[in-house]
Amino acid sequence: MTIQKMSYAEAVLTALNDSMIADDSVSLIGRPFSLGPTRVLAKKLKEKFPTRVCEPPTSEAANAAVGAGAAMAGARPFVDLGTGAFSFLAFSQIVNEAAVCNYMSGGKLRAPVVYHVNHGVRGAGAPQHSHDMHAYVWNTPGLQVILPATPNDAYGLVRSALTNPNPTFIMSHFKQATMMGDVELGVSIPFGKADVKRTGTDVTIIAVSLMVHAALEAAEQLATRGISAEVVDVRSLSPLDEDTLLQSIEKTGRVIVVDESPLHGGVSSGIAGVLADRGFKYLKAPIRRVGRPNTPVPASGPMEEYLVPGPQHILEAVASIL
Amino acid sequence: MTIQKMSYAEAVLTALNDSMIADDSVSLIGRPFSLGPTRVLAKKLKEKFPTRVCEPPTSEAANAAVGAGAAMAGARPFVDLGTGAFSFLAFSQIVNEAAVCNYMSGGKLRAPVVYHVNHGVRGAGAPQHSHDMHAYVWNTPGLQVILPATPNDAYGLVRSALTNPNPTFIMSHFKQATMMGDVELGVSIPFGKADVKRTGTDVTIIAVSLMVHAALEAAEQLATRGISAEVVDVRSLSPLDEDTLLQSIEKTGRVIVVDESPLHGGVSSGIAGVLADRGFKYLKAPIRRVGRPNTPVPASGPMEEYLVPGPQHILEAVASIL
Amino acid sequence: MLDLDSKWRYFSNMLLVRRFEEELIALYKTGKFSGHFHVCIGQEATAAIAMDLLAQRDHITTTHRNHGHMLARGVSEKIALAEILGREAGMNSGYAGSFHLTAPELGFLSTSGIVGGAISLGVGGAYACKQRGDQSVTMALFGDGALEEGVSFESLNLASLWKLPLVFVCENNDATLWTPSGTLSKEHAVSDLCDLPRLCGIATKSVAGLDLNELNSTFTLAIEHCRSGAGPFFIEVKTARWPGNRTQWPEPVTGRTDLNMALGRQTIPDEDREWFEVNDPVLKIARQLANEPAGDSKLLEIDIAITRRMEVAVEFALSSPYPNARKALDHVFA
Amino acid sequence: MLDLDSKWRYFSNMLLVRRFEEELIALYKTGKFSGHFHVCIGQEATAAIAMDLLAQRDHITTTHRNHGHMLARGVSEKIALAEILGREAGMNSGYAGSFHLTAPELGFLSTSGIVGGAISLGVGGAYACKQRGDQSVTMALFGDGALEEGVSFESLNLASLWKLPLVFVCENNDATLWTPSGTLSKEHAVSDLCDLPRLCGIATKSVAGLDLNELNSTFTLAIEHCRSGAGPFFIEVKTARWPGNRTQWPEPVTGRTDLNMALGRQTIPDEDREWFEVNDPVLKIARQLANEPAGDSKLLEIDIAITRRMEVAVEFALSSPYPNARKALDHVFA
């Protein structure tokens, strides 16, 4: 097994490259990602596969439909829709078409299209370029909803998406693009498996995407105070690995759910709801949700930062239930 | 105060009519509602206000943008987008534009547009005409998310929407269209207030939209068994009246959350999450979520019915925590 | 020019579609199924030609008005009807219903009831064809109303820029669903529906949906154009609005089509004169075939056979059980 | 034809915009703010004319490339700059940033960074104008890239069908953001951008963004057309791409514009010859005004005054505090 150090953004493009080599039907519909280190890699991809890297006009709805329709016809398109908020223009194609076609056909038709966006509070993204998208797509049975938090997960989950028979919506947090990490090349990571990123016994911190890093940092600090925190990375919102989450709280009896989307209708509340039903018997304390307040994201730095959950918020939440 | 008996659909159109009389800047962008009894009323509205009932082409995105832009310019458009799923085509206009413009302008610009859809599992709607929309729009700070369950609530909440300074997304459940009820004409109902539709002491049933009726039916049956159930109609998901929900569970210590959207990423989970955090101290039992399984909605009757939560599911859930 | 055998074959196809739709309305009226549905009465010739000229490996996308396309492509009327009636034996096991019939084994991709769905998914089918490089093509069938949706403009733009092998088929039936108060409204600022694709640099042709010969040559040309790599082709098929296609649900205003009206053996009711004399493609081809040797008796024999087939289909569908309710949990993921 | 006073006034406006954008790039390069931004260098003449000819009661929608529109409409450079730098004293209290500057008190509606946002919201503004019946109009300013979005087609269709008083202004700067690897790609199958609105039955005119006289007469005509109730009007303003407008962030490749180049007192560097000699609207009007009596000294005086204003603005913005972080919780609802 080859292990290579690379950035998150490189890992996404490397996975795409490796999948294109492995399968002729894989192609990219999208612009070279605007993630620093990958501009060069994206250009290389275009040079290597000139007819399989297709740069579409700014017409997200049609671009997403092309991905869905092509997948139904046997192709495996990876459609990059750019910034998360742009995918709102393609919601009908994703939710009304790609997600339901297997079900609607009685299991006869597959649409293994992969949609990818860069999302989240990114620093001066202002209200229109800072959306967290996962709460918006999560309530869509038939759609796989994936949020990698590390380069290795990004690589392995993209590889899976491009062999899996179902449509997938993958979100990469803007701030993860340049994060470095070891990647196991050639290894796919199956969907529907949460990943225990750190084991612990006193409290469970369930986190999504970028918040996994905040959780790990908080766990580190808790350790210095003699508190053993387990960090569970959800990774796959759909299918959701309820069992792994429940096992962790069975062990610790206490849980914090951390997610960047706003609290109302957000993912921290949604996961807390699952646990309050199925895991109530394990709970020794309230489920604390650490999420964004219910506001859009302002342009100005200090106001933006104020809204974003971080290790400090997690520590406070843990303190309130220990 | 005049009280009149009418159907839910009539109540929506009567509210629109009364608002158009009260305020010259109110207009309807949409087709006459396809709800049985209202076809005639809608035609009357068009005759009465020929220039203020505007029937647009099938272009949901532009139609929603017209509503948002007109509202910013001082008008008060009520935009009917038809079946819930059609509003996915207008998501960018609703989420990226209308919802954030007040915030984004630093409080300088208002967009009091009202969007209305008929949504929910309606009977042979098949996967593309059966979406519950509320989980999709709920995570949008700046947007008011409203689900009336009775003719009176429909009337009063539509009247509010058309005087309130913020953008509103109102959902009417298909199956409510012909339900009859007394309506207090001329009376607005403020947003952000949950409504205790039945008081009780043993268990709280929190319900949304059509599920309020299932909850009331279940409560009736529970009463015959000597169990006193309180039914709280959420009505307004945003702003969310957390206090009324918490007060009820403080009293009963037991709670069921009933909603038609699929469980993962759905509204029953989202509300349960709020309660598991802020109301844990009152809880004597798990929070049971009664929602739709995580599937699209099939065309065939028996399969469709199998998925829809009803009084029986609520009774089972109550039994499991008493 | 079509040879006589083909004409007979197309007539049979068209009559099957007509009898199917008529039967469906009757079943609805007697409460045998519920929910919205749309019939393609008046548009049968398009279905017959278009579905016949495509090769096995080609792809097709269609809409809520799909029944004719399915039957003309070879789907058995039994399983199509069973599907619309929500039965287990339905071609999509009861998940699809009238709006979403699909037969991937015959080249169909997802059938979308979202206006603008079929046209845009079709671009994807054509993208897959081009990537495969096997000279296959995709045909997207959609209504005139679809051109009100922005995604349709985007689809034309993209198919043109990428020179995709896509036959756009706009079935202009002069009807969009939500005609206010039953009257037709003008929803396109563009008056000639071919203008928009033409502006995008797409080859176009407008053809009457009544004339099998013209349809045949137009569709042959368009498919060849796409197969040759010359890029997309846009066909507008103009058909008159069937009088029963008036609101959300079809109304059986013209009754069961009596072929004797084509044979001069049955007078045409005044109120339906224009429809049956000028606009009905089934009667039009029937009139032509009646002039062939023994044509009239052959026409009636075919009708009897098809009518019998439909009786069998109705019996099949009605006697097929509903799916086990718990199957609602299947097929969420492949 | 514009009188001399107007020309001087427009020149001042345009130079203010130019100096503002140059200053902004410099501030970015020295880390005074972060995030994406776009400048309108090369498009100043459009802003000056368009914003001047609208009445107080008219509405305007614009995009991520809005700075020129704001300043030309009369927003103080101090509060505009403070906004872009995320300061409390910013025109939108720091919530908007560069992409979303808006001044409702001057007629601006929401400023959208979503491609296709401004054009479609503009239809709404015009709808409100028409409902009010007060002869007001709305102007929607957007880029050539916006016409790739389906909602823009829908907007043209709707504005035409409803005869709305909407001046569509397509600022064709020959640049869409995501030009692959820095080269321009062809994203419109439609080659003449006026063809699409024309097809929808909208009056159109294409005009060079360099010529104040032509811009003035075109915008006057369009606004009058809309005010008179004759329906929408579509203007394409063609400007050359400013060489610094090359990727996501602008690059100060042409340096600070030296008015002496227009006066013949400063040689134009070879690599920027085409830009400064042919395409730059600021130098073009400067050359004309230089021929007026005492024109050259007046030009330089104005530059000195504007440069001074910009120094004050920079000082103002940099010394304005950031908003209290907790203000992030305000203004979610009105």
Ligand SMILES: Cc1ncc(C[n+]2csc(CCOP(=O)(O)OP(=O)(O)O)c2C)c(N)n1
């Ligand atoms: C996105 C969307 N908006 C609205 C509708 C409601 N609707 C169903 S059929 C129809 C009319 C379609 O007209 P056309 O495309 O001409 O097809 P036809 O029914 O005439 O074959 C409409 C508006 C829909 N299904 N999808």
Ligand SMILES: Cc1ncc(C[n+]2csc(CCOP(=O)(O)OP(=O)(O)O)c2C)c(N)n1
């Ligand atoms: C819906 C959407 N898709 C993509 C983008 C990314 N984007 C930002 S600016 C831009 C190019 C816009 O080109 P044009 O409309 O010509 O405006 P210009 O920047 O040239 O003034 C794009 C594609 C966006 N902002 N919104």
Ligand SMILES: [Mg+2]
């Ligand atoms: Mg039609």
Ligand SMILES: [Mg+2]
């Ligand atoms: Mg441009």
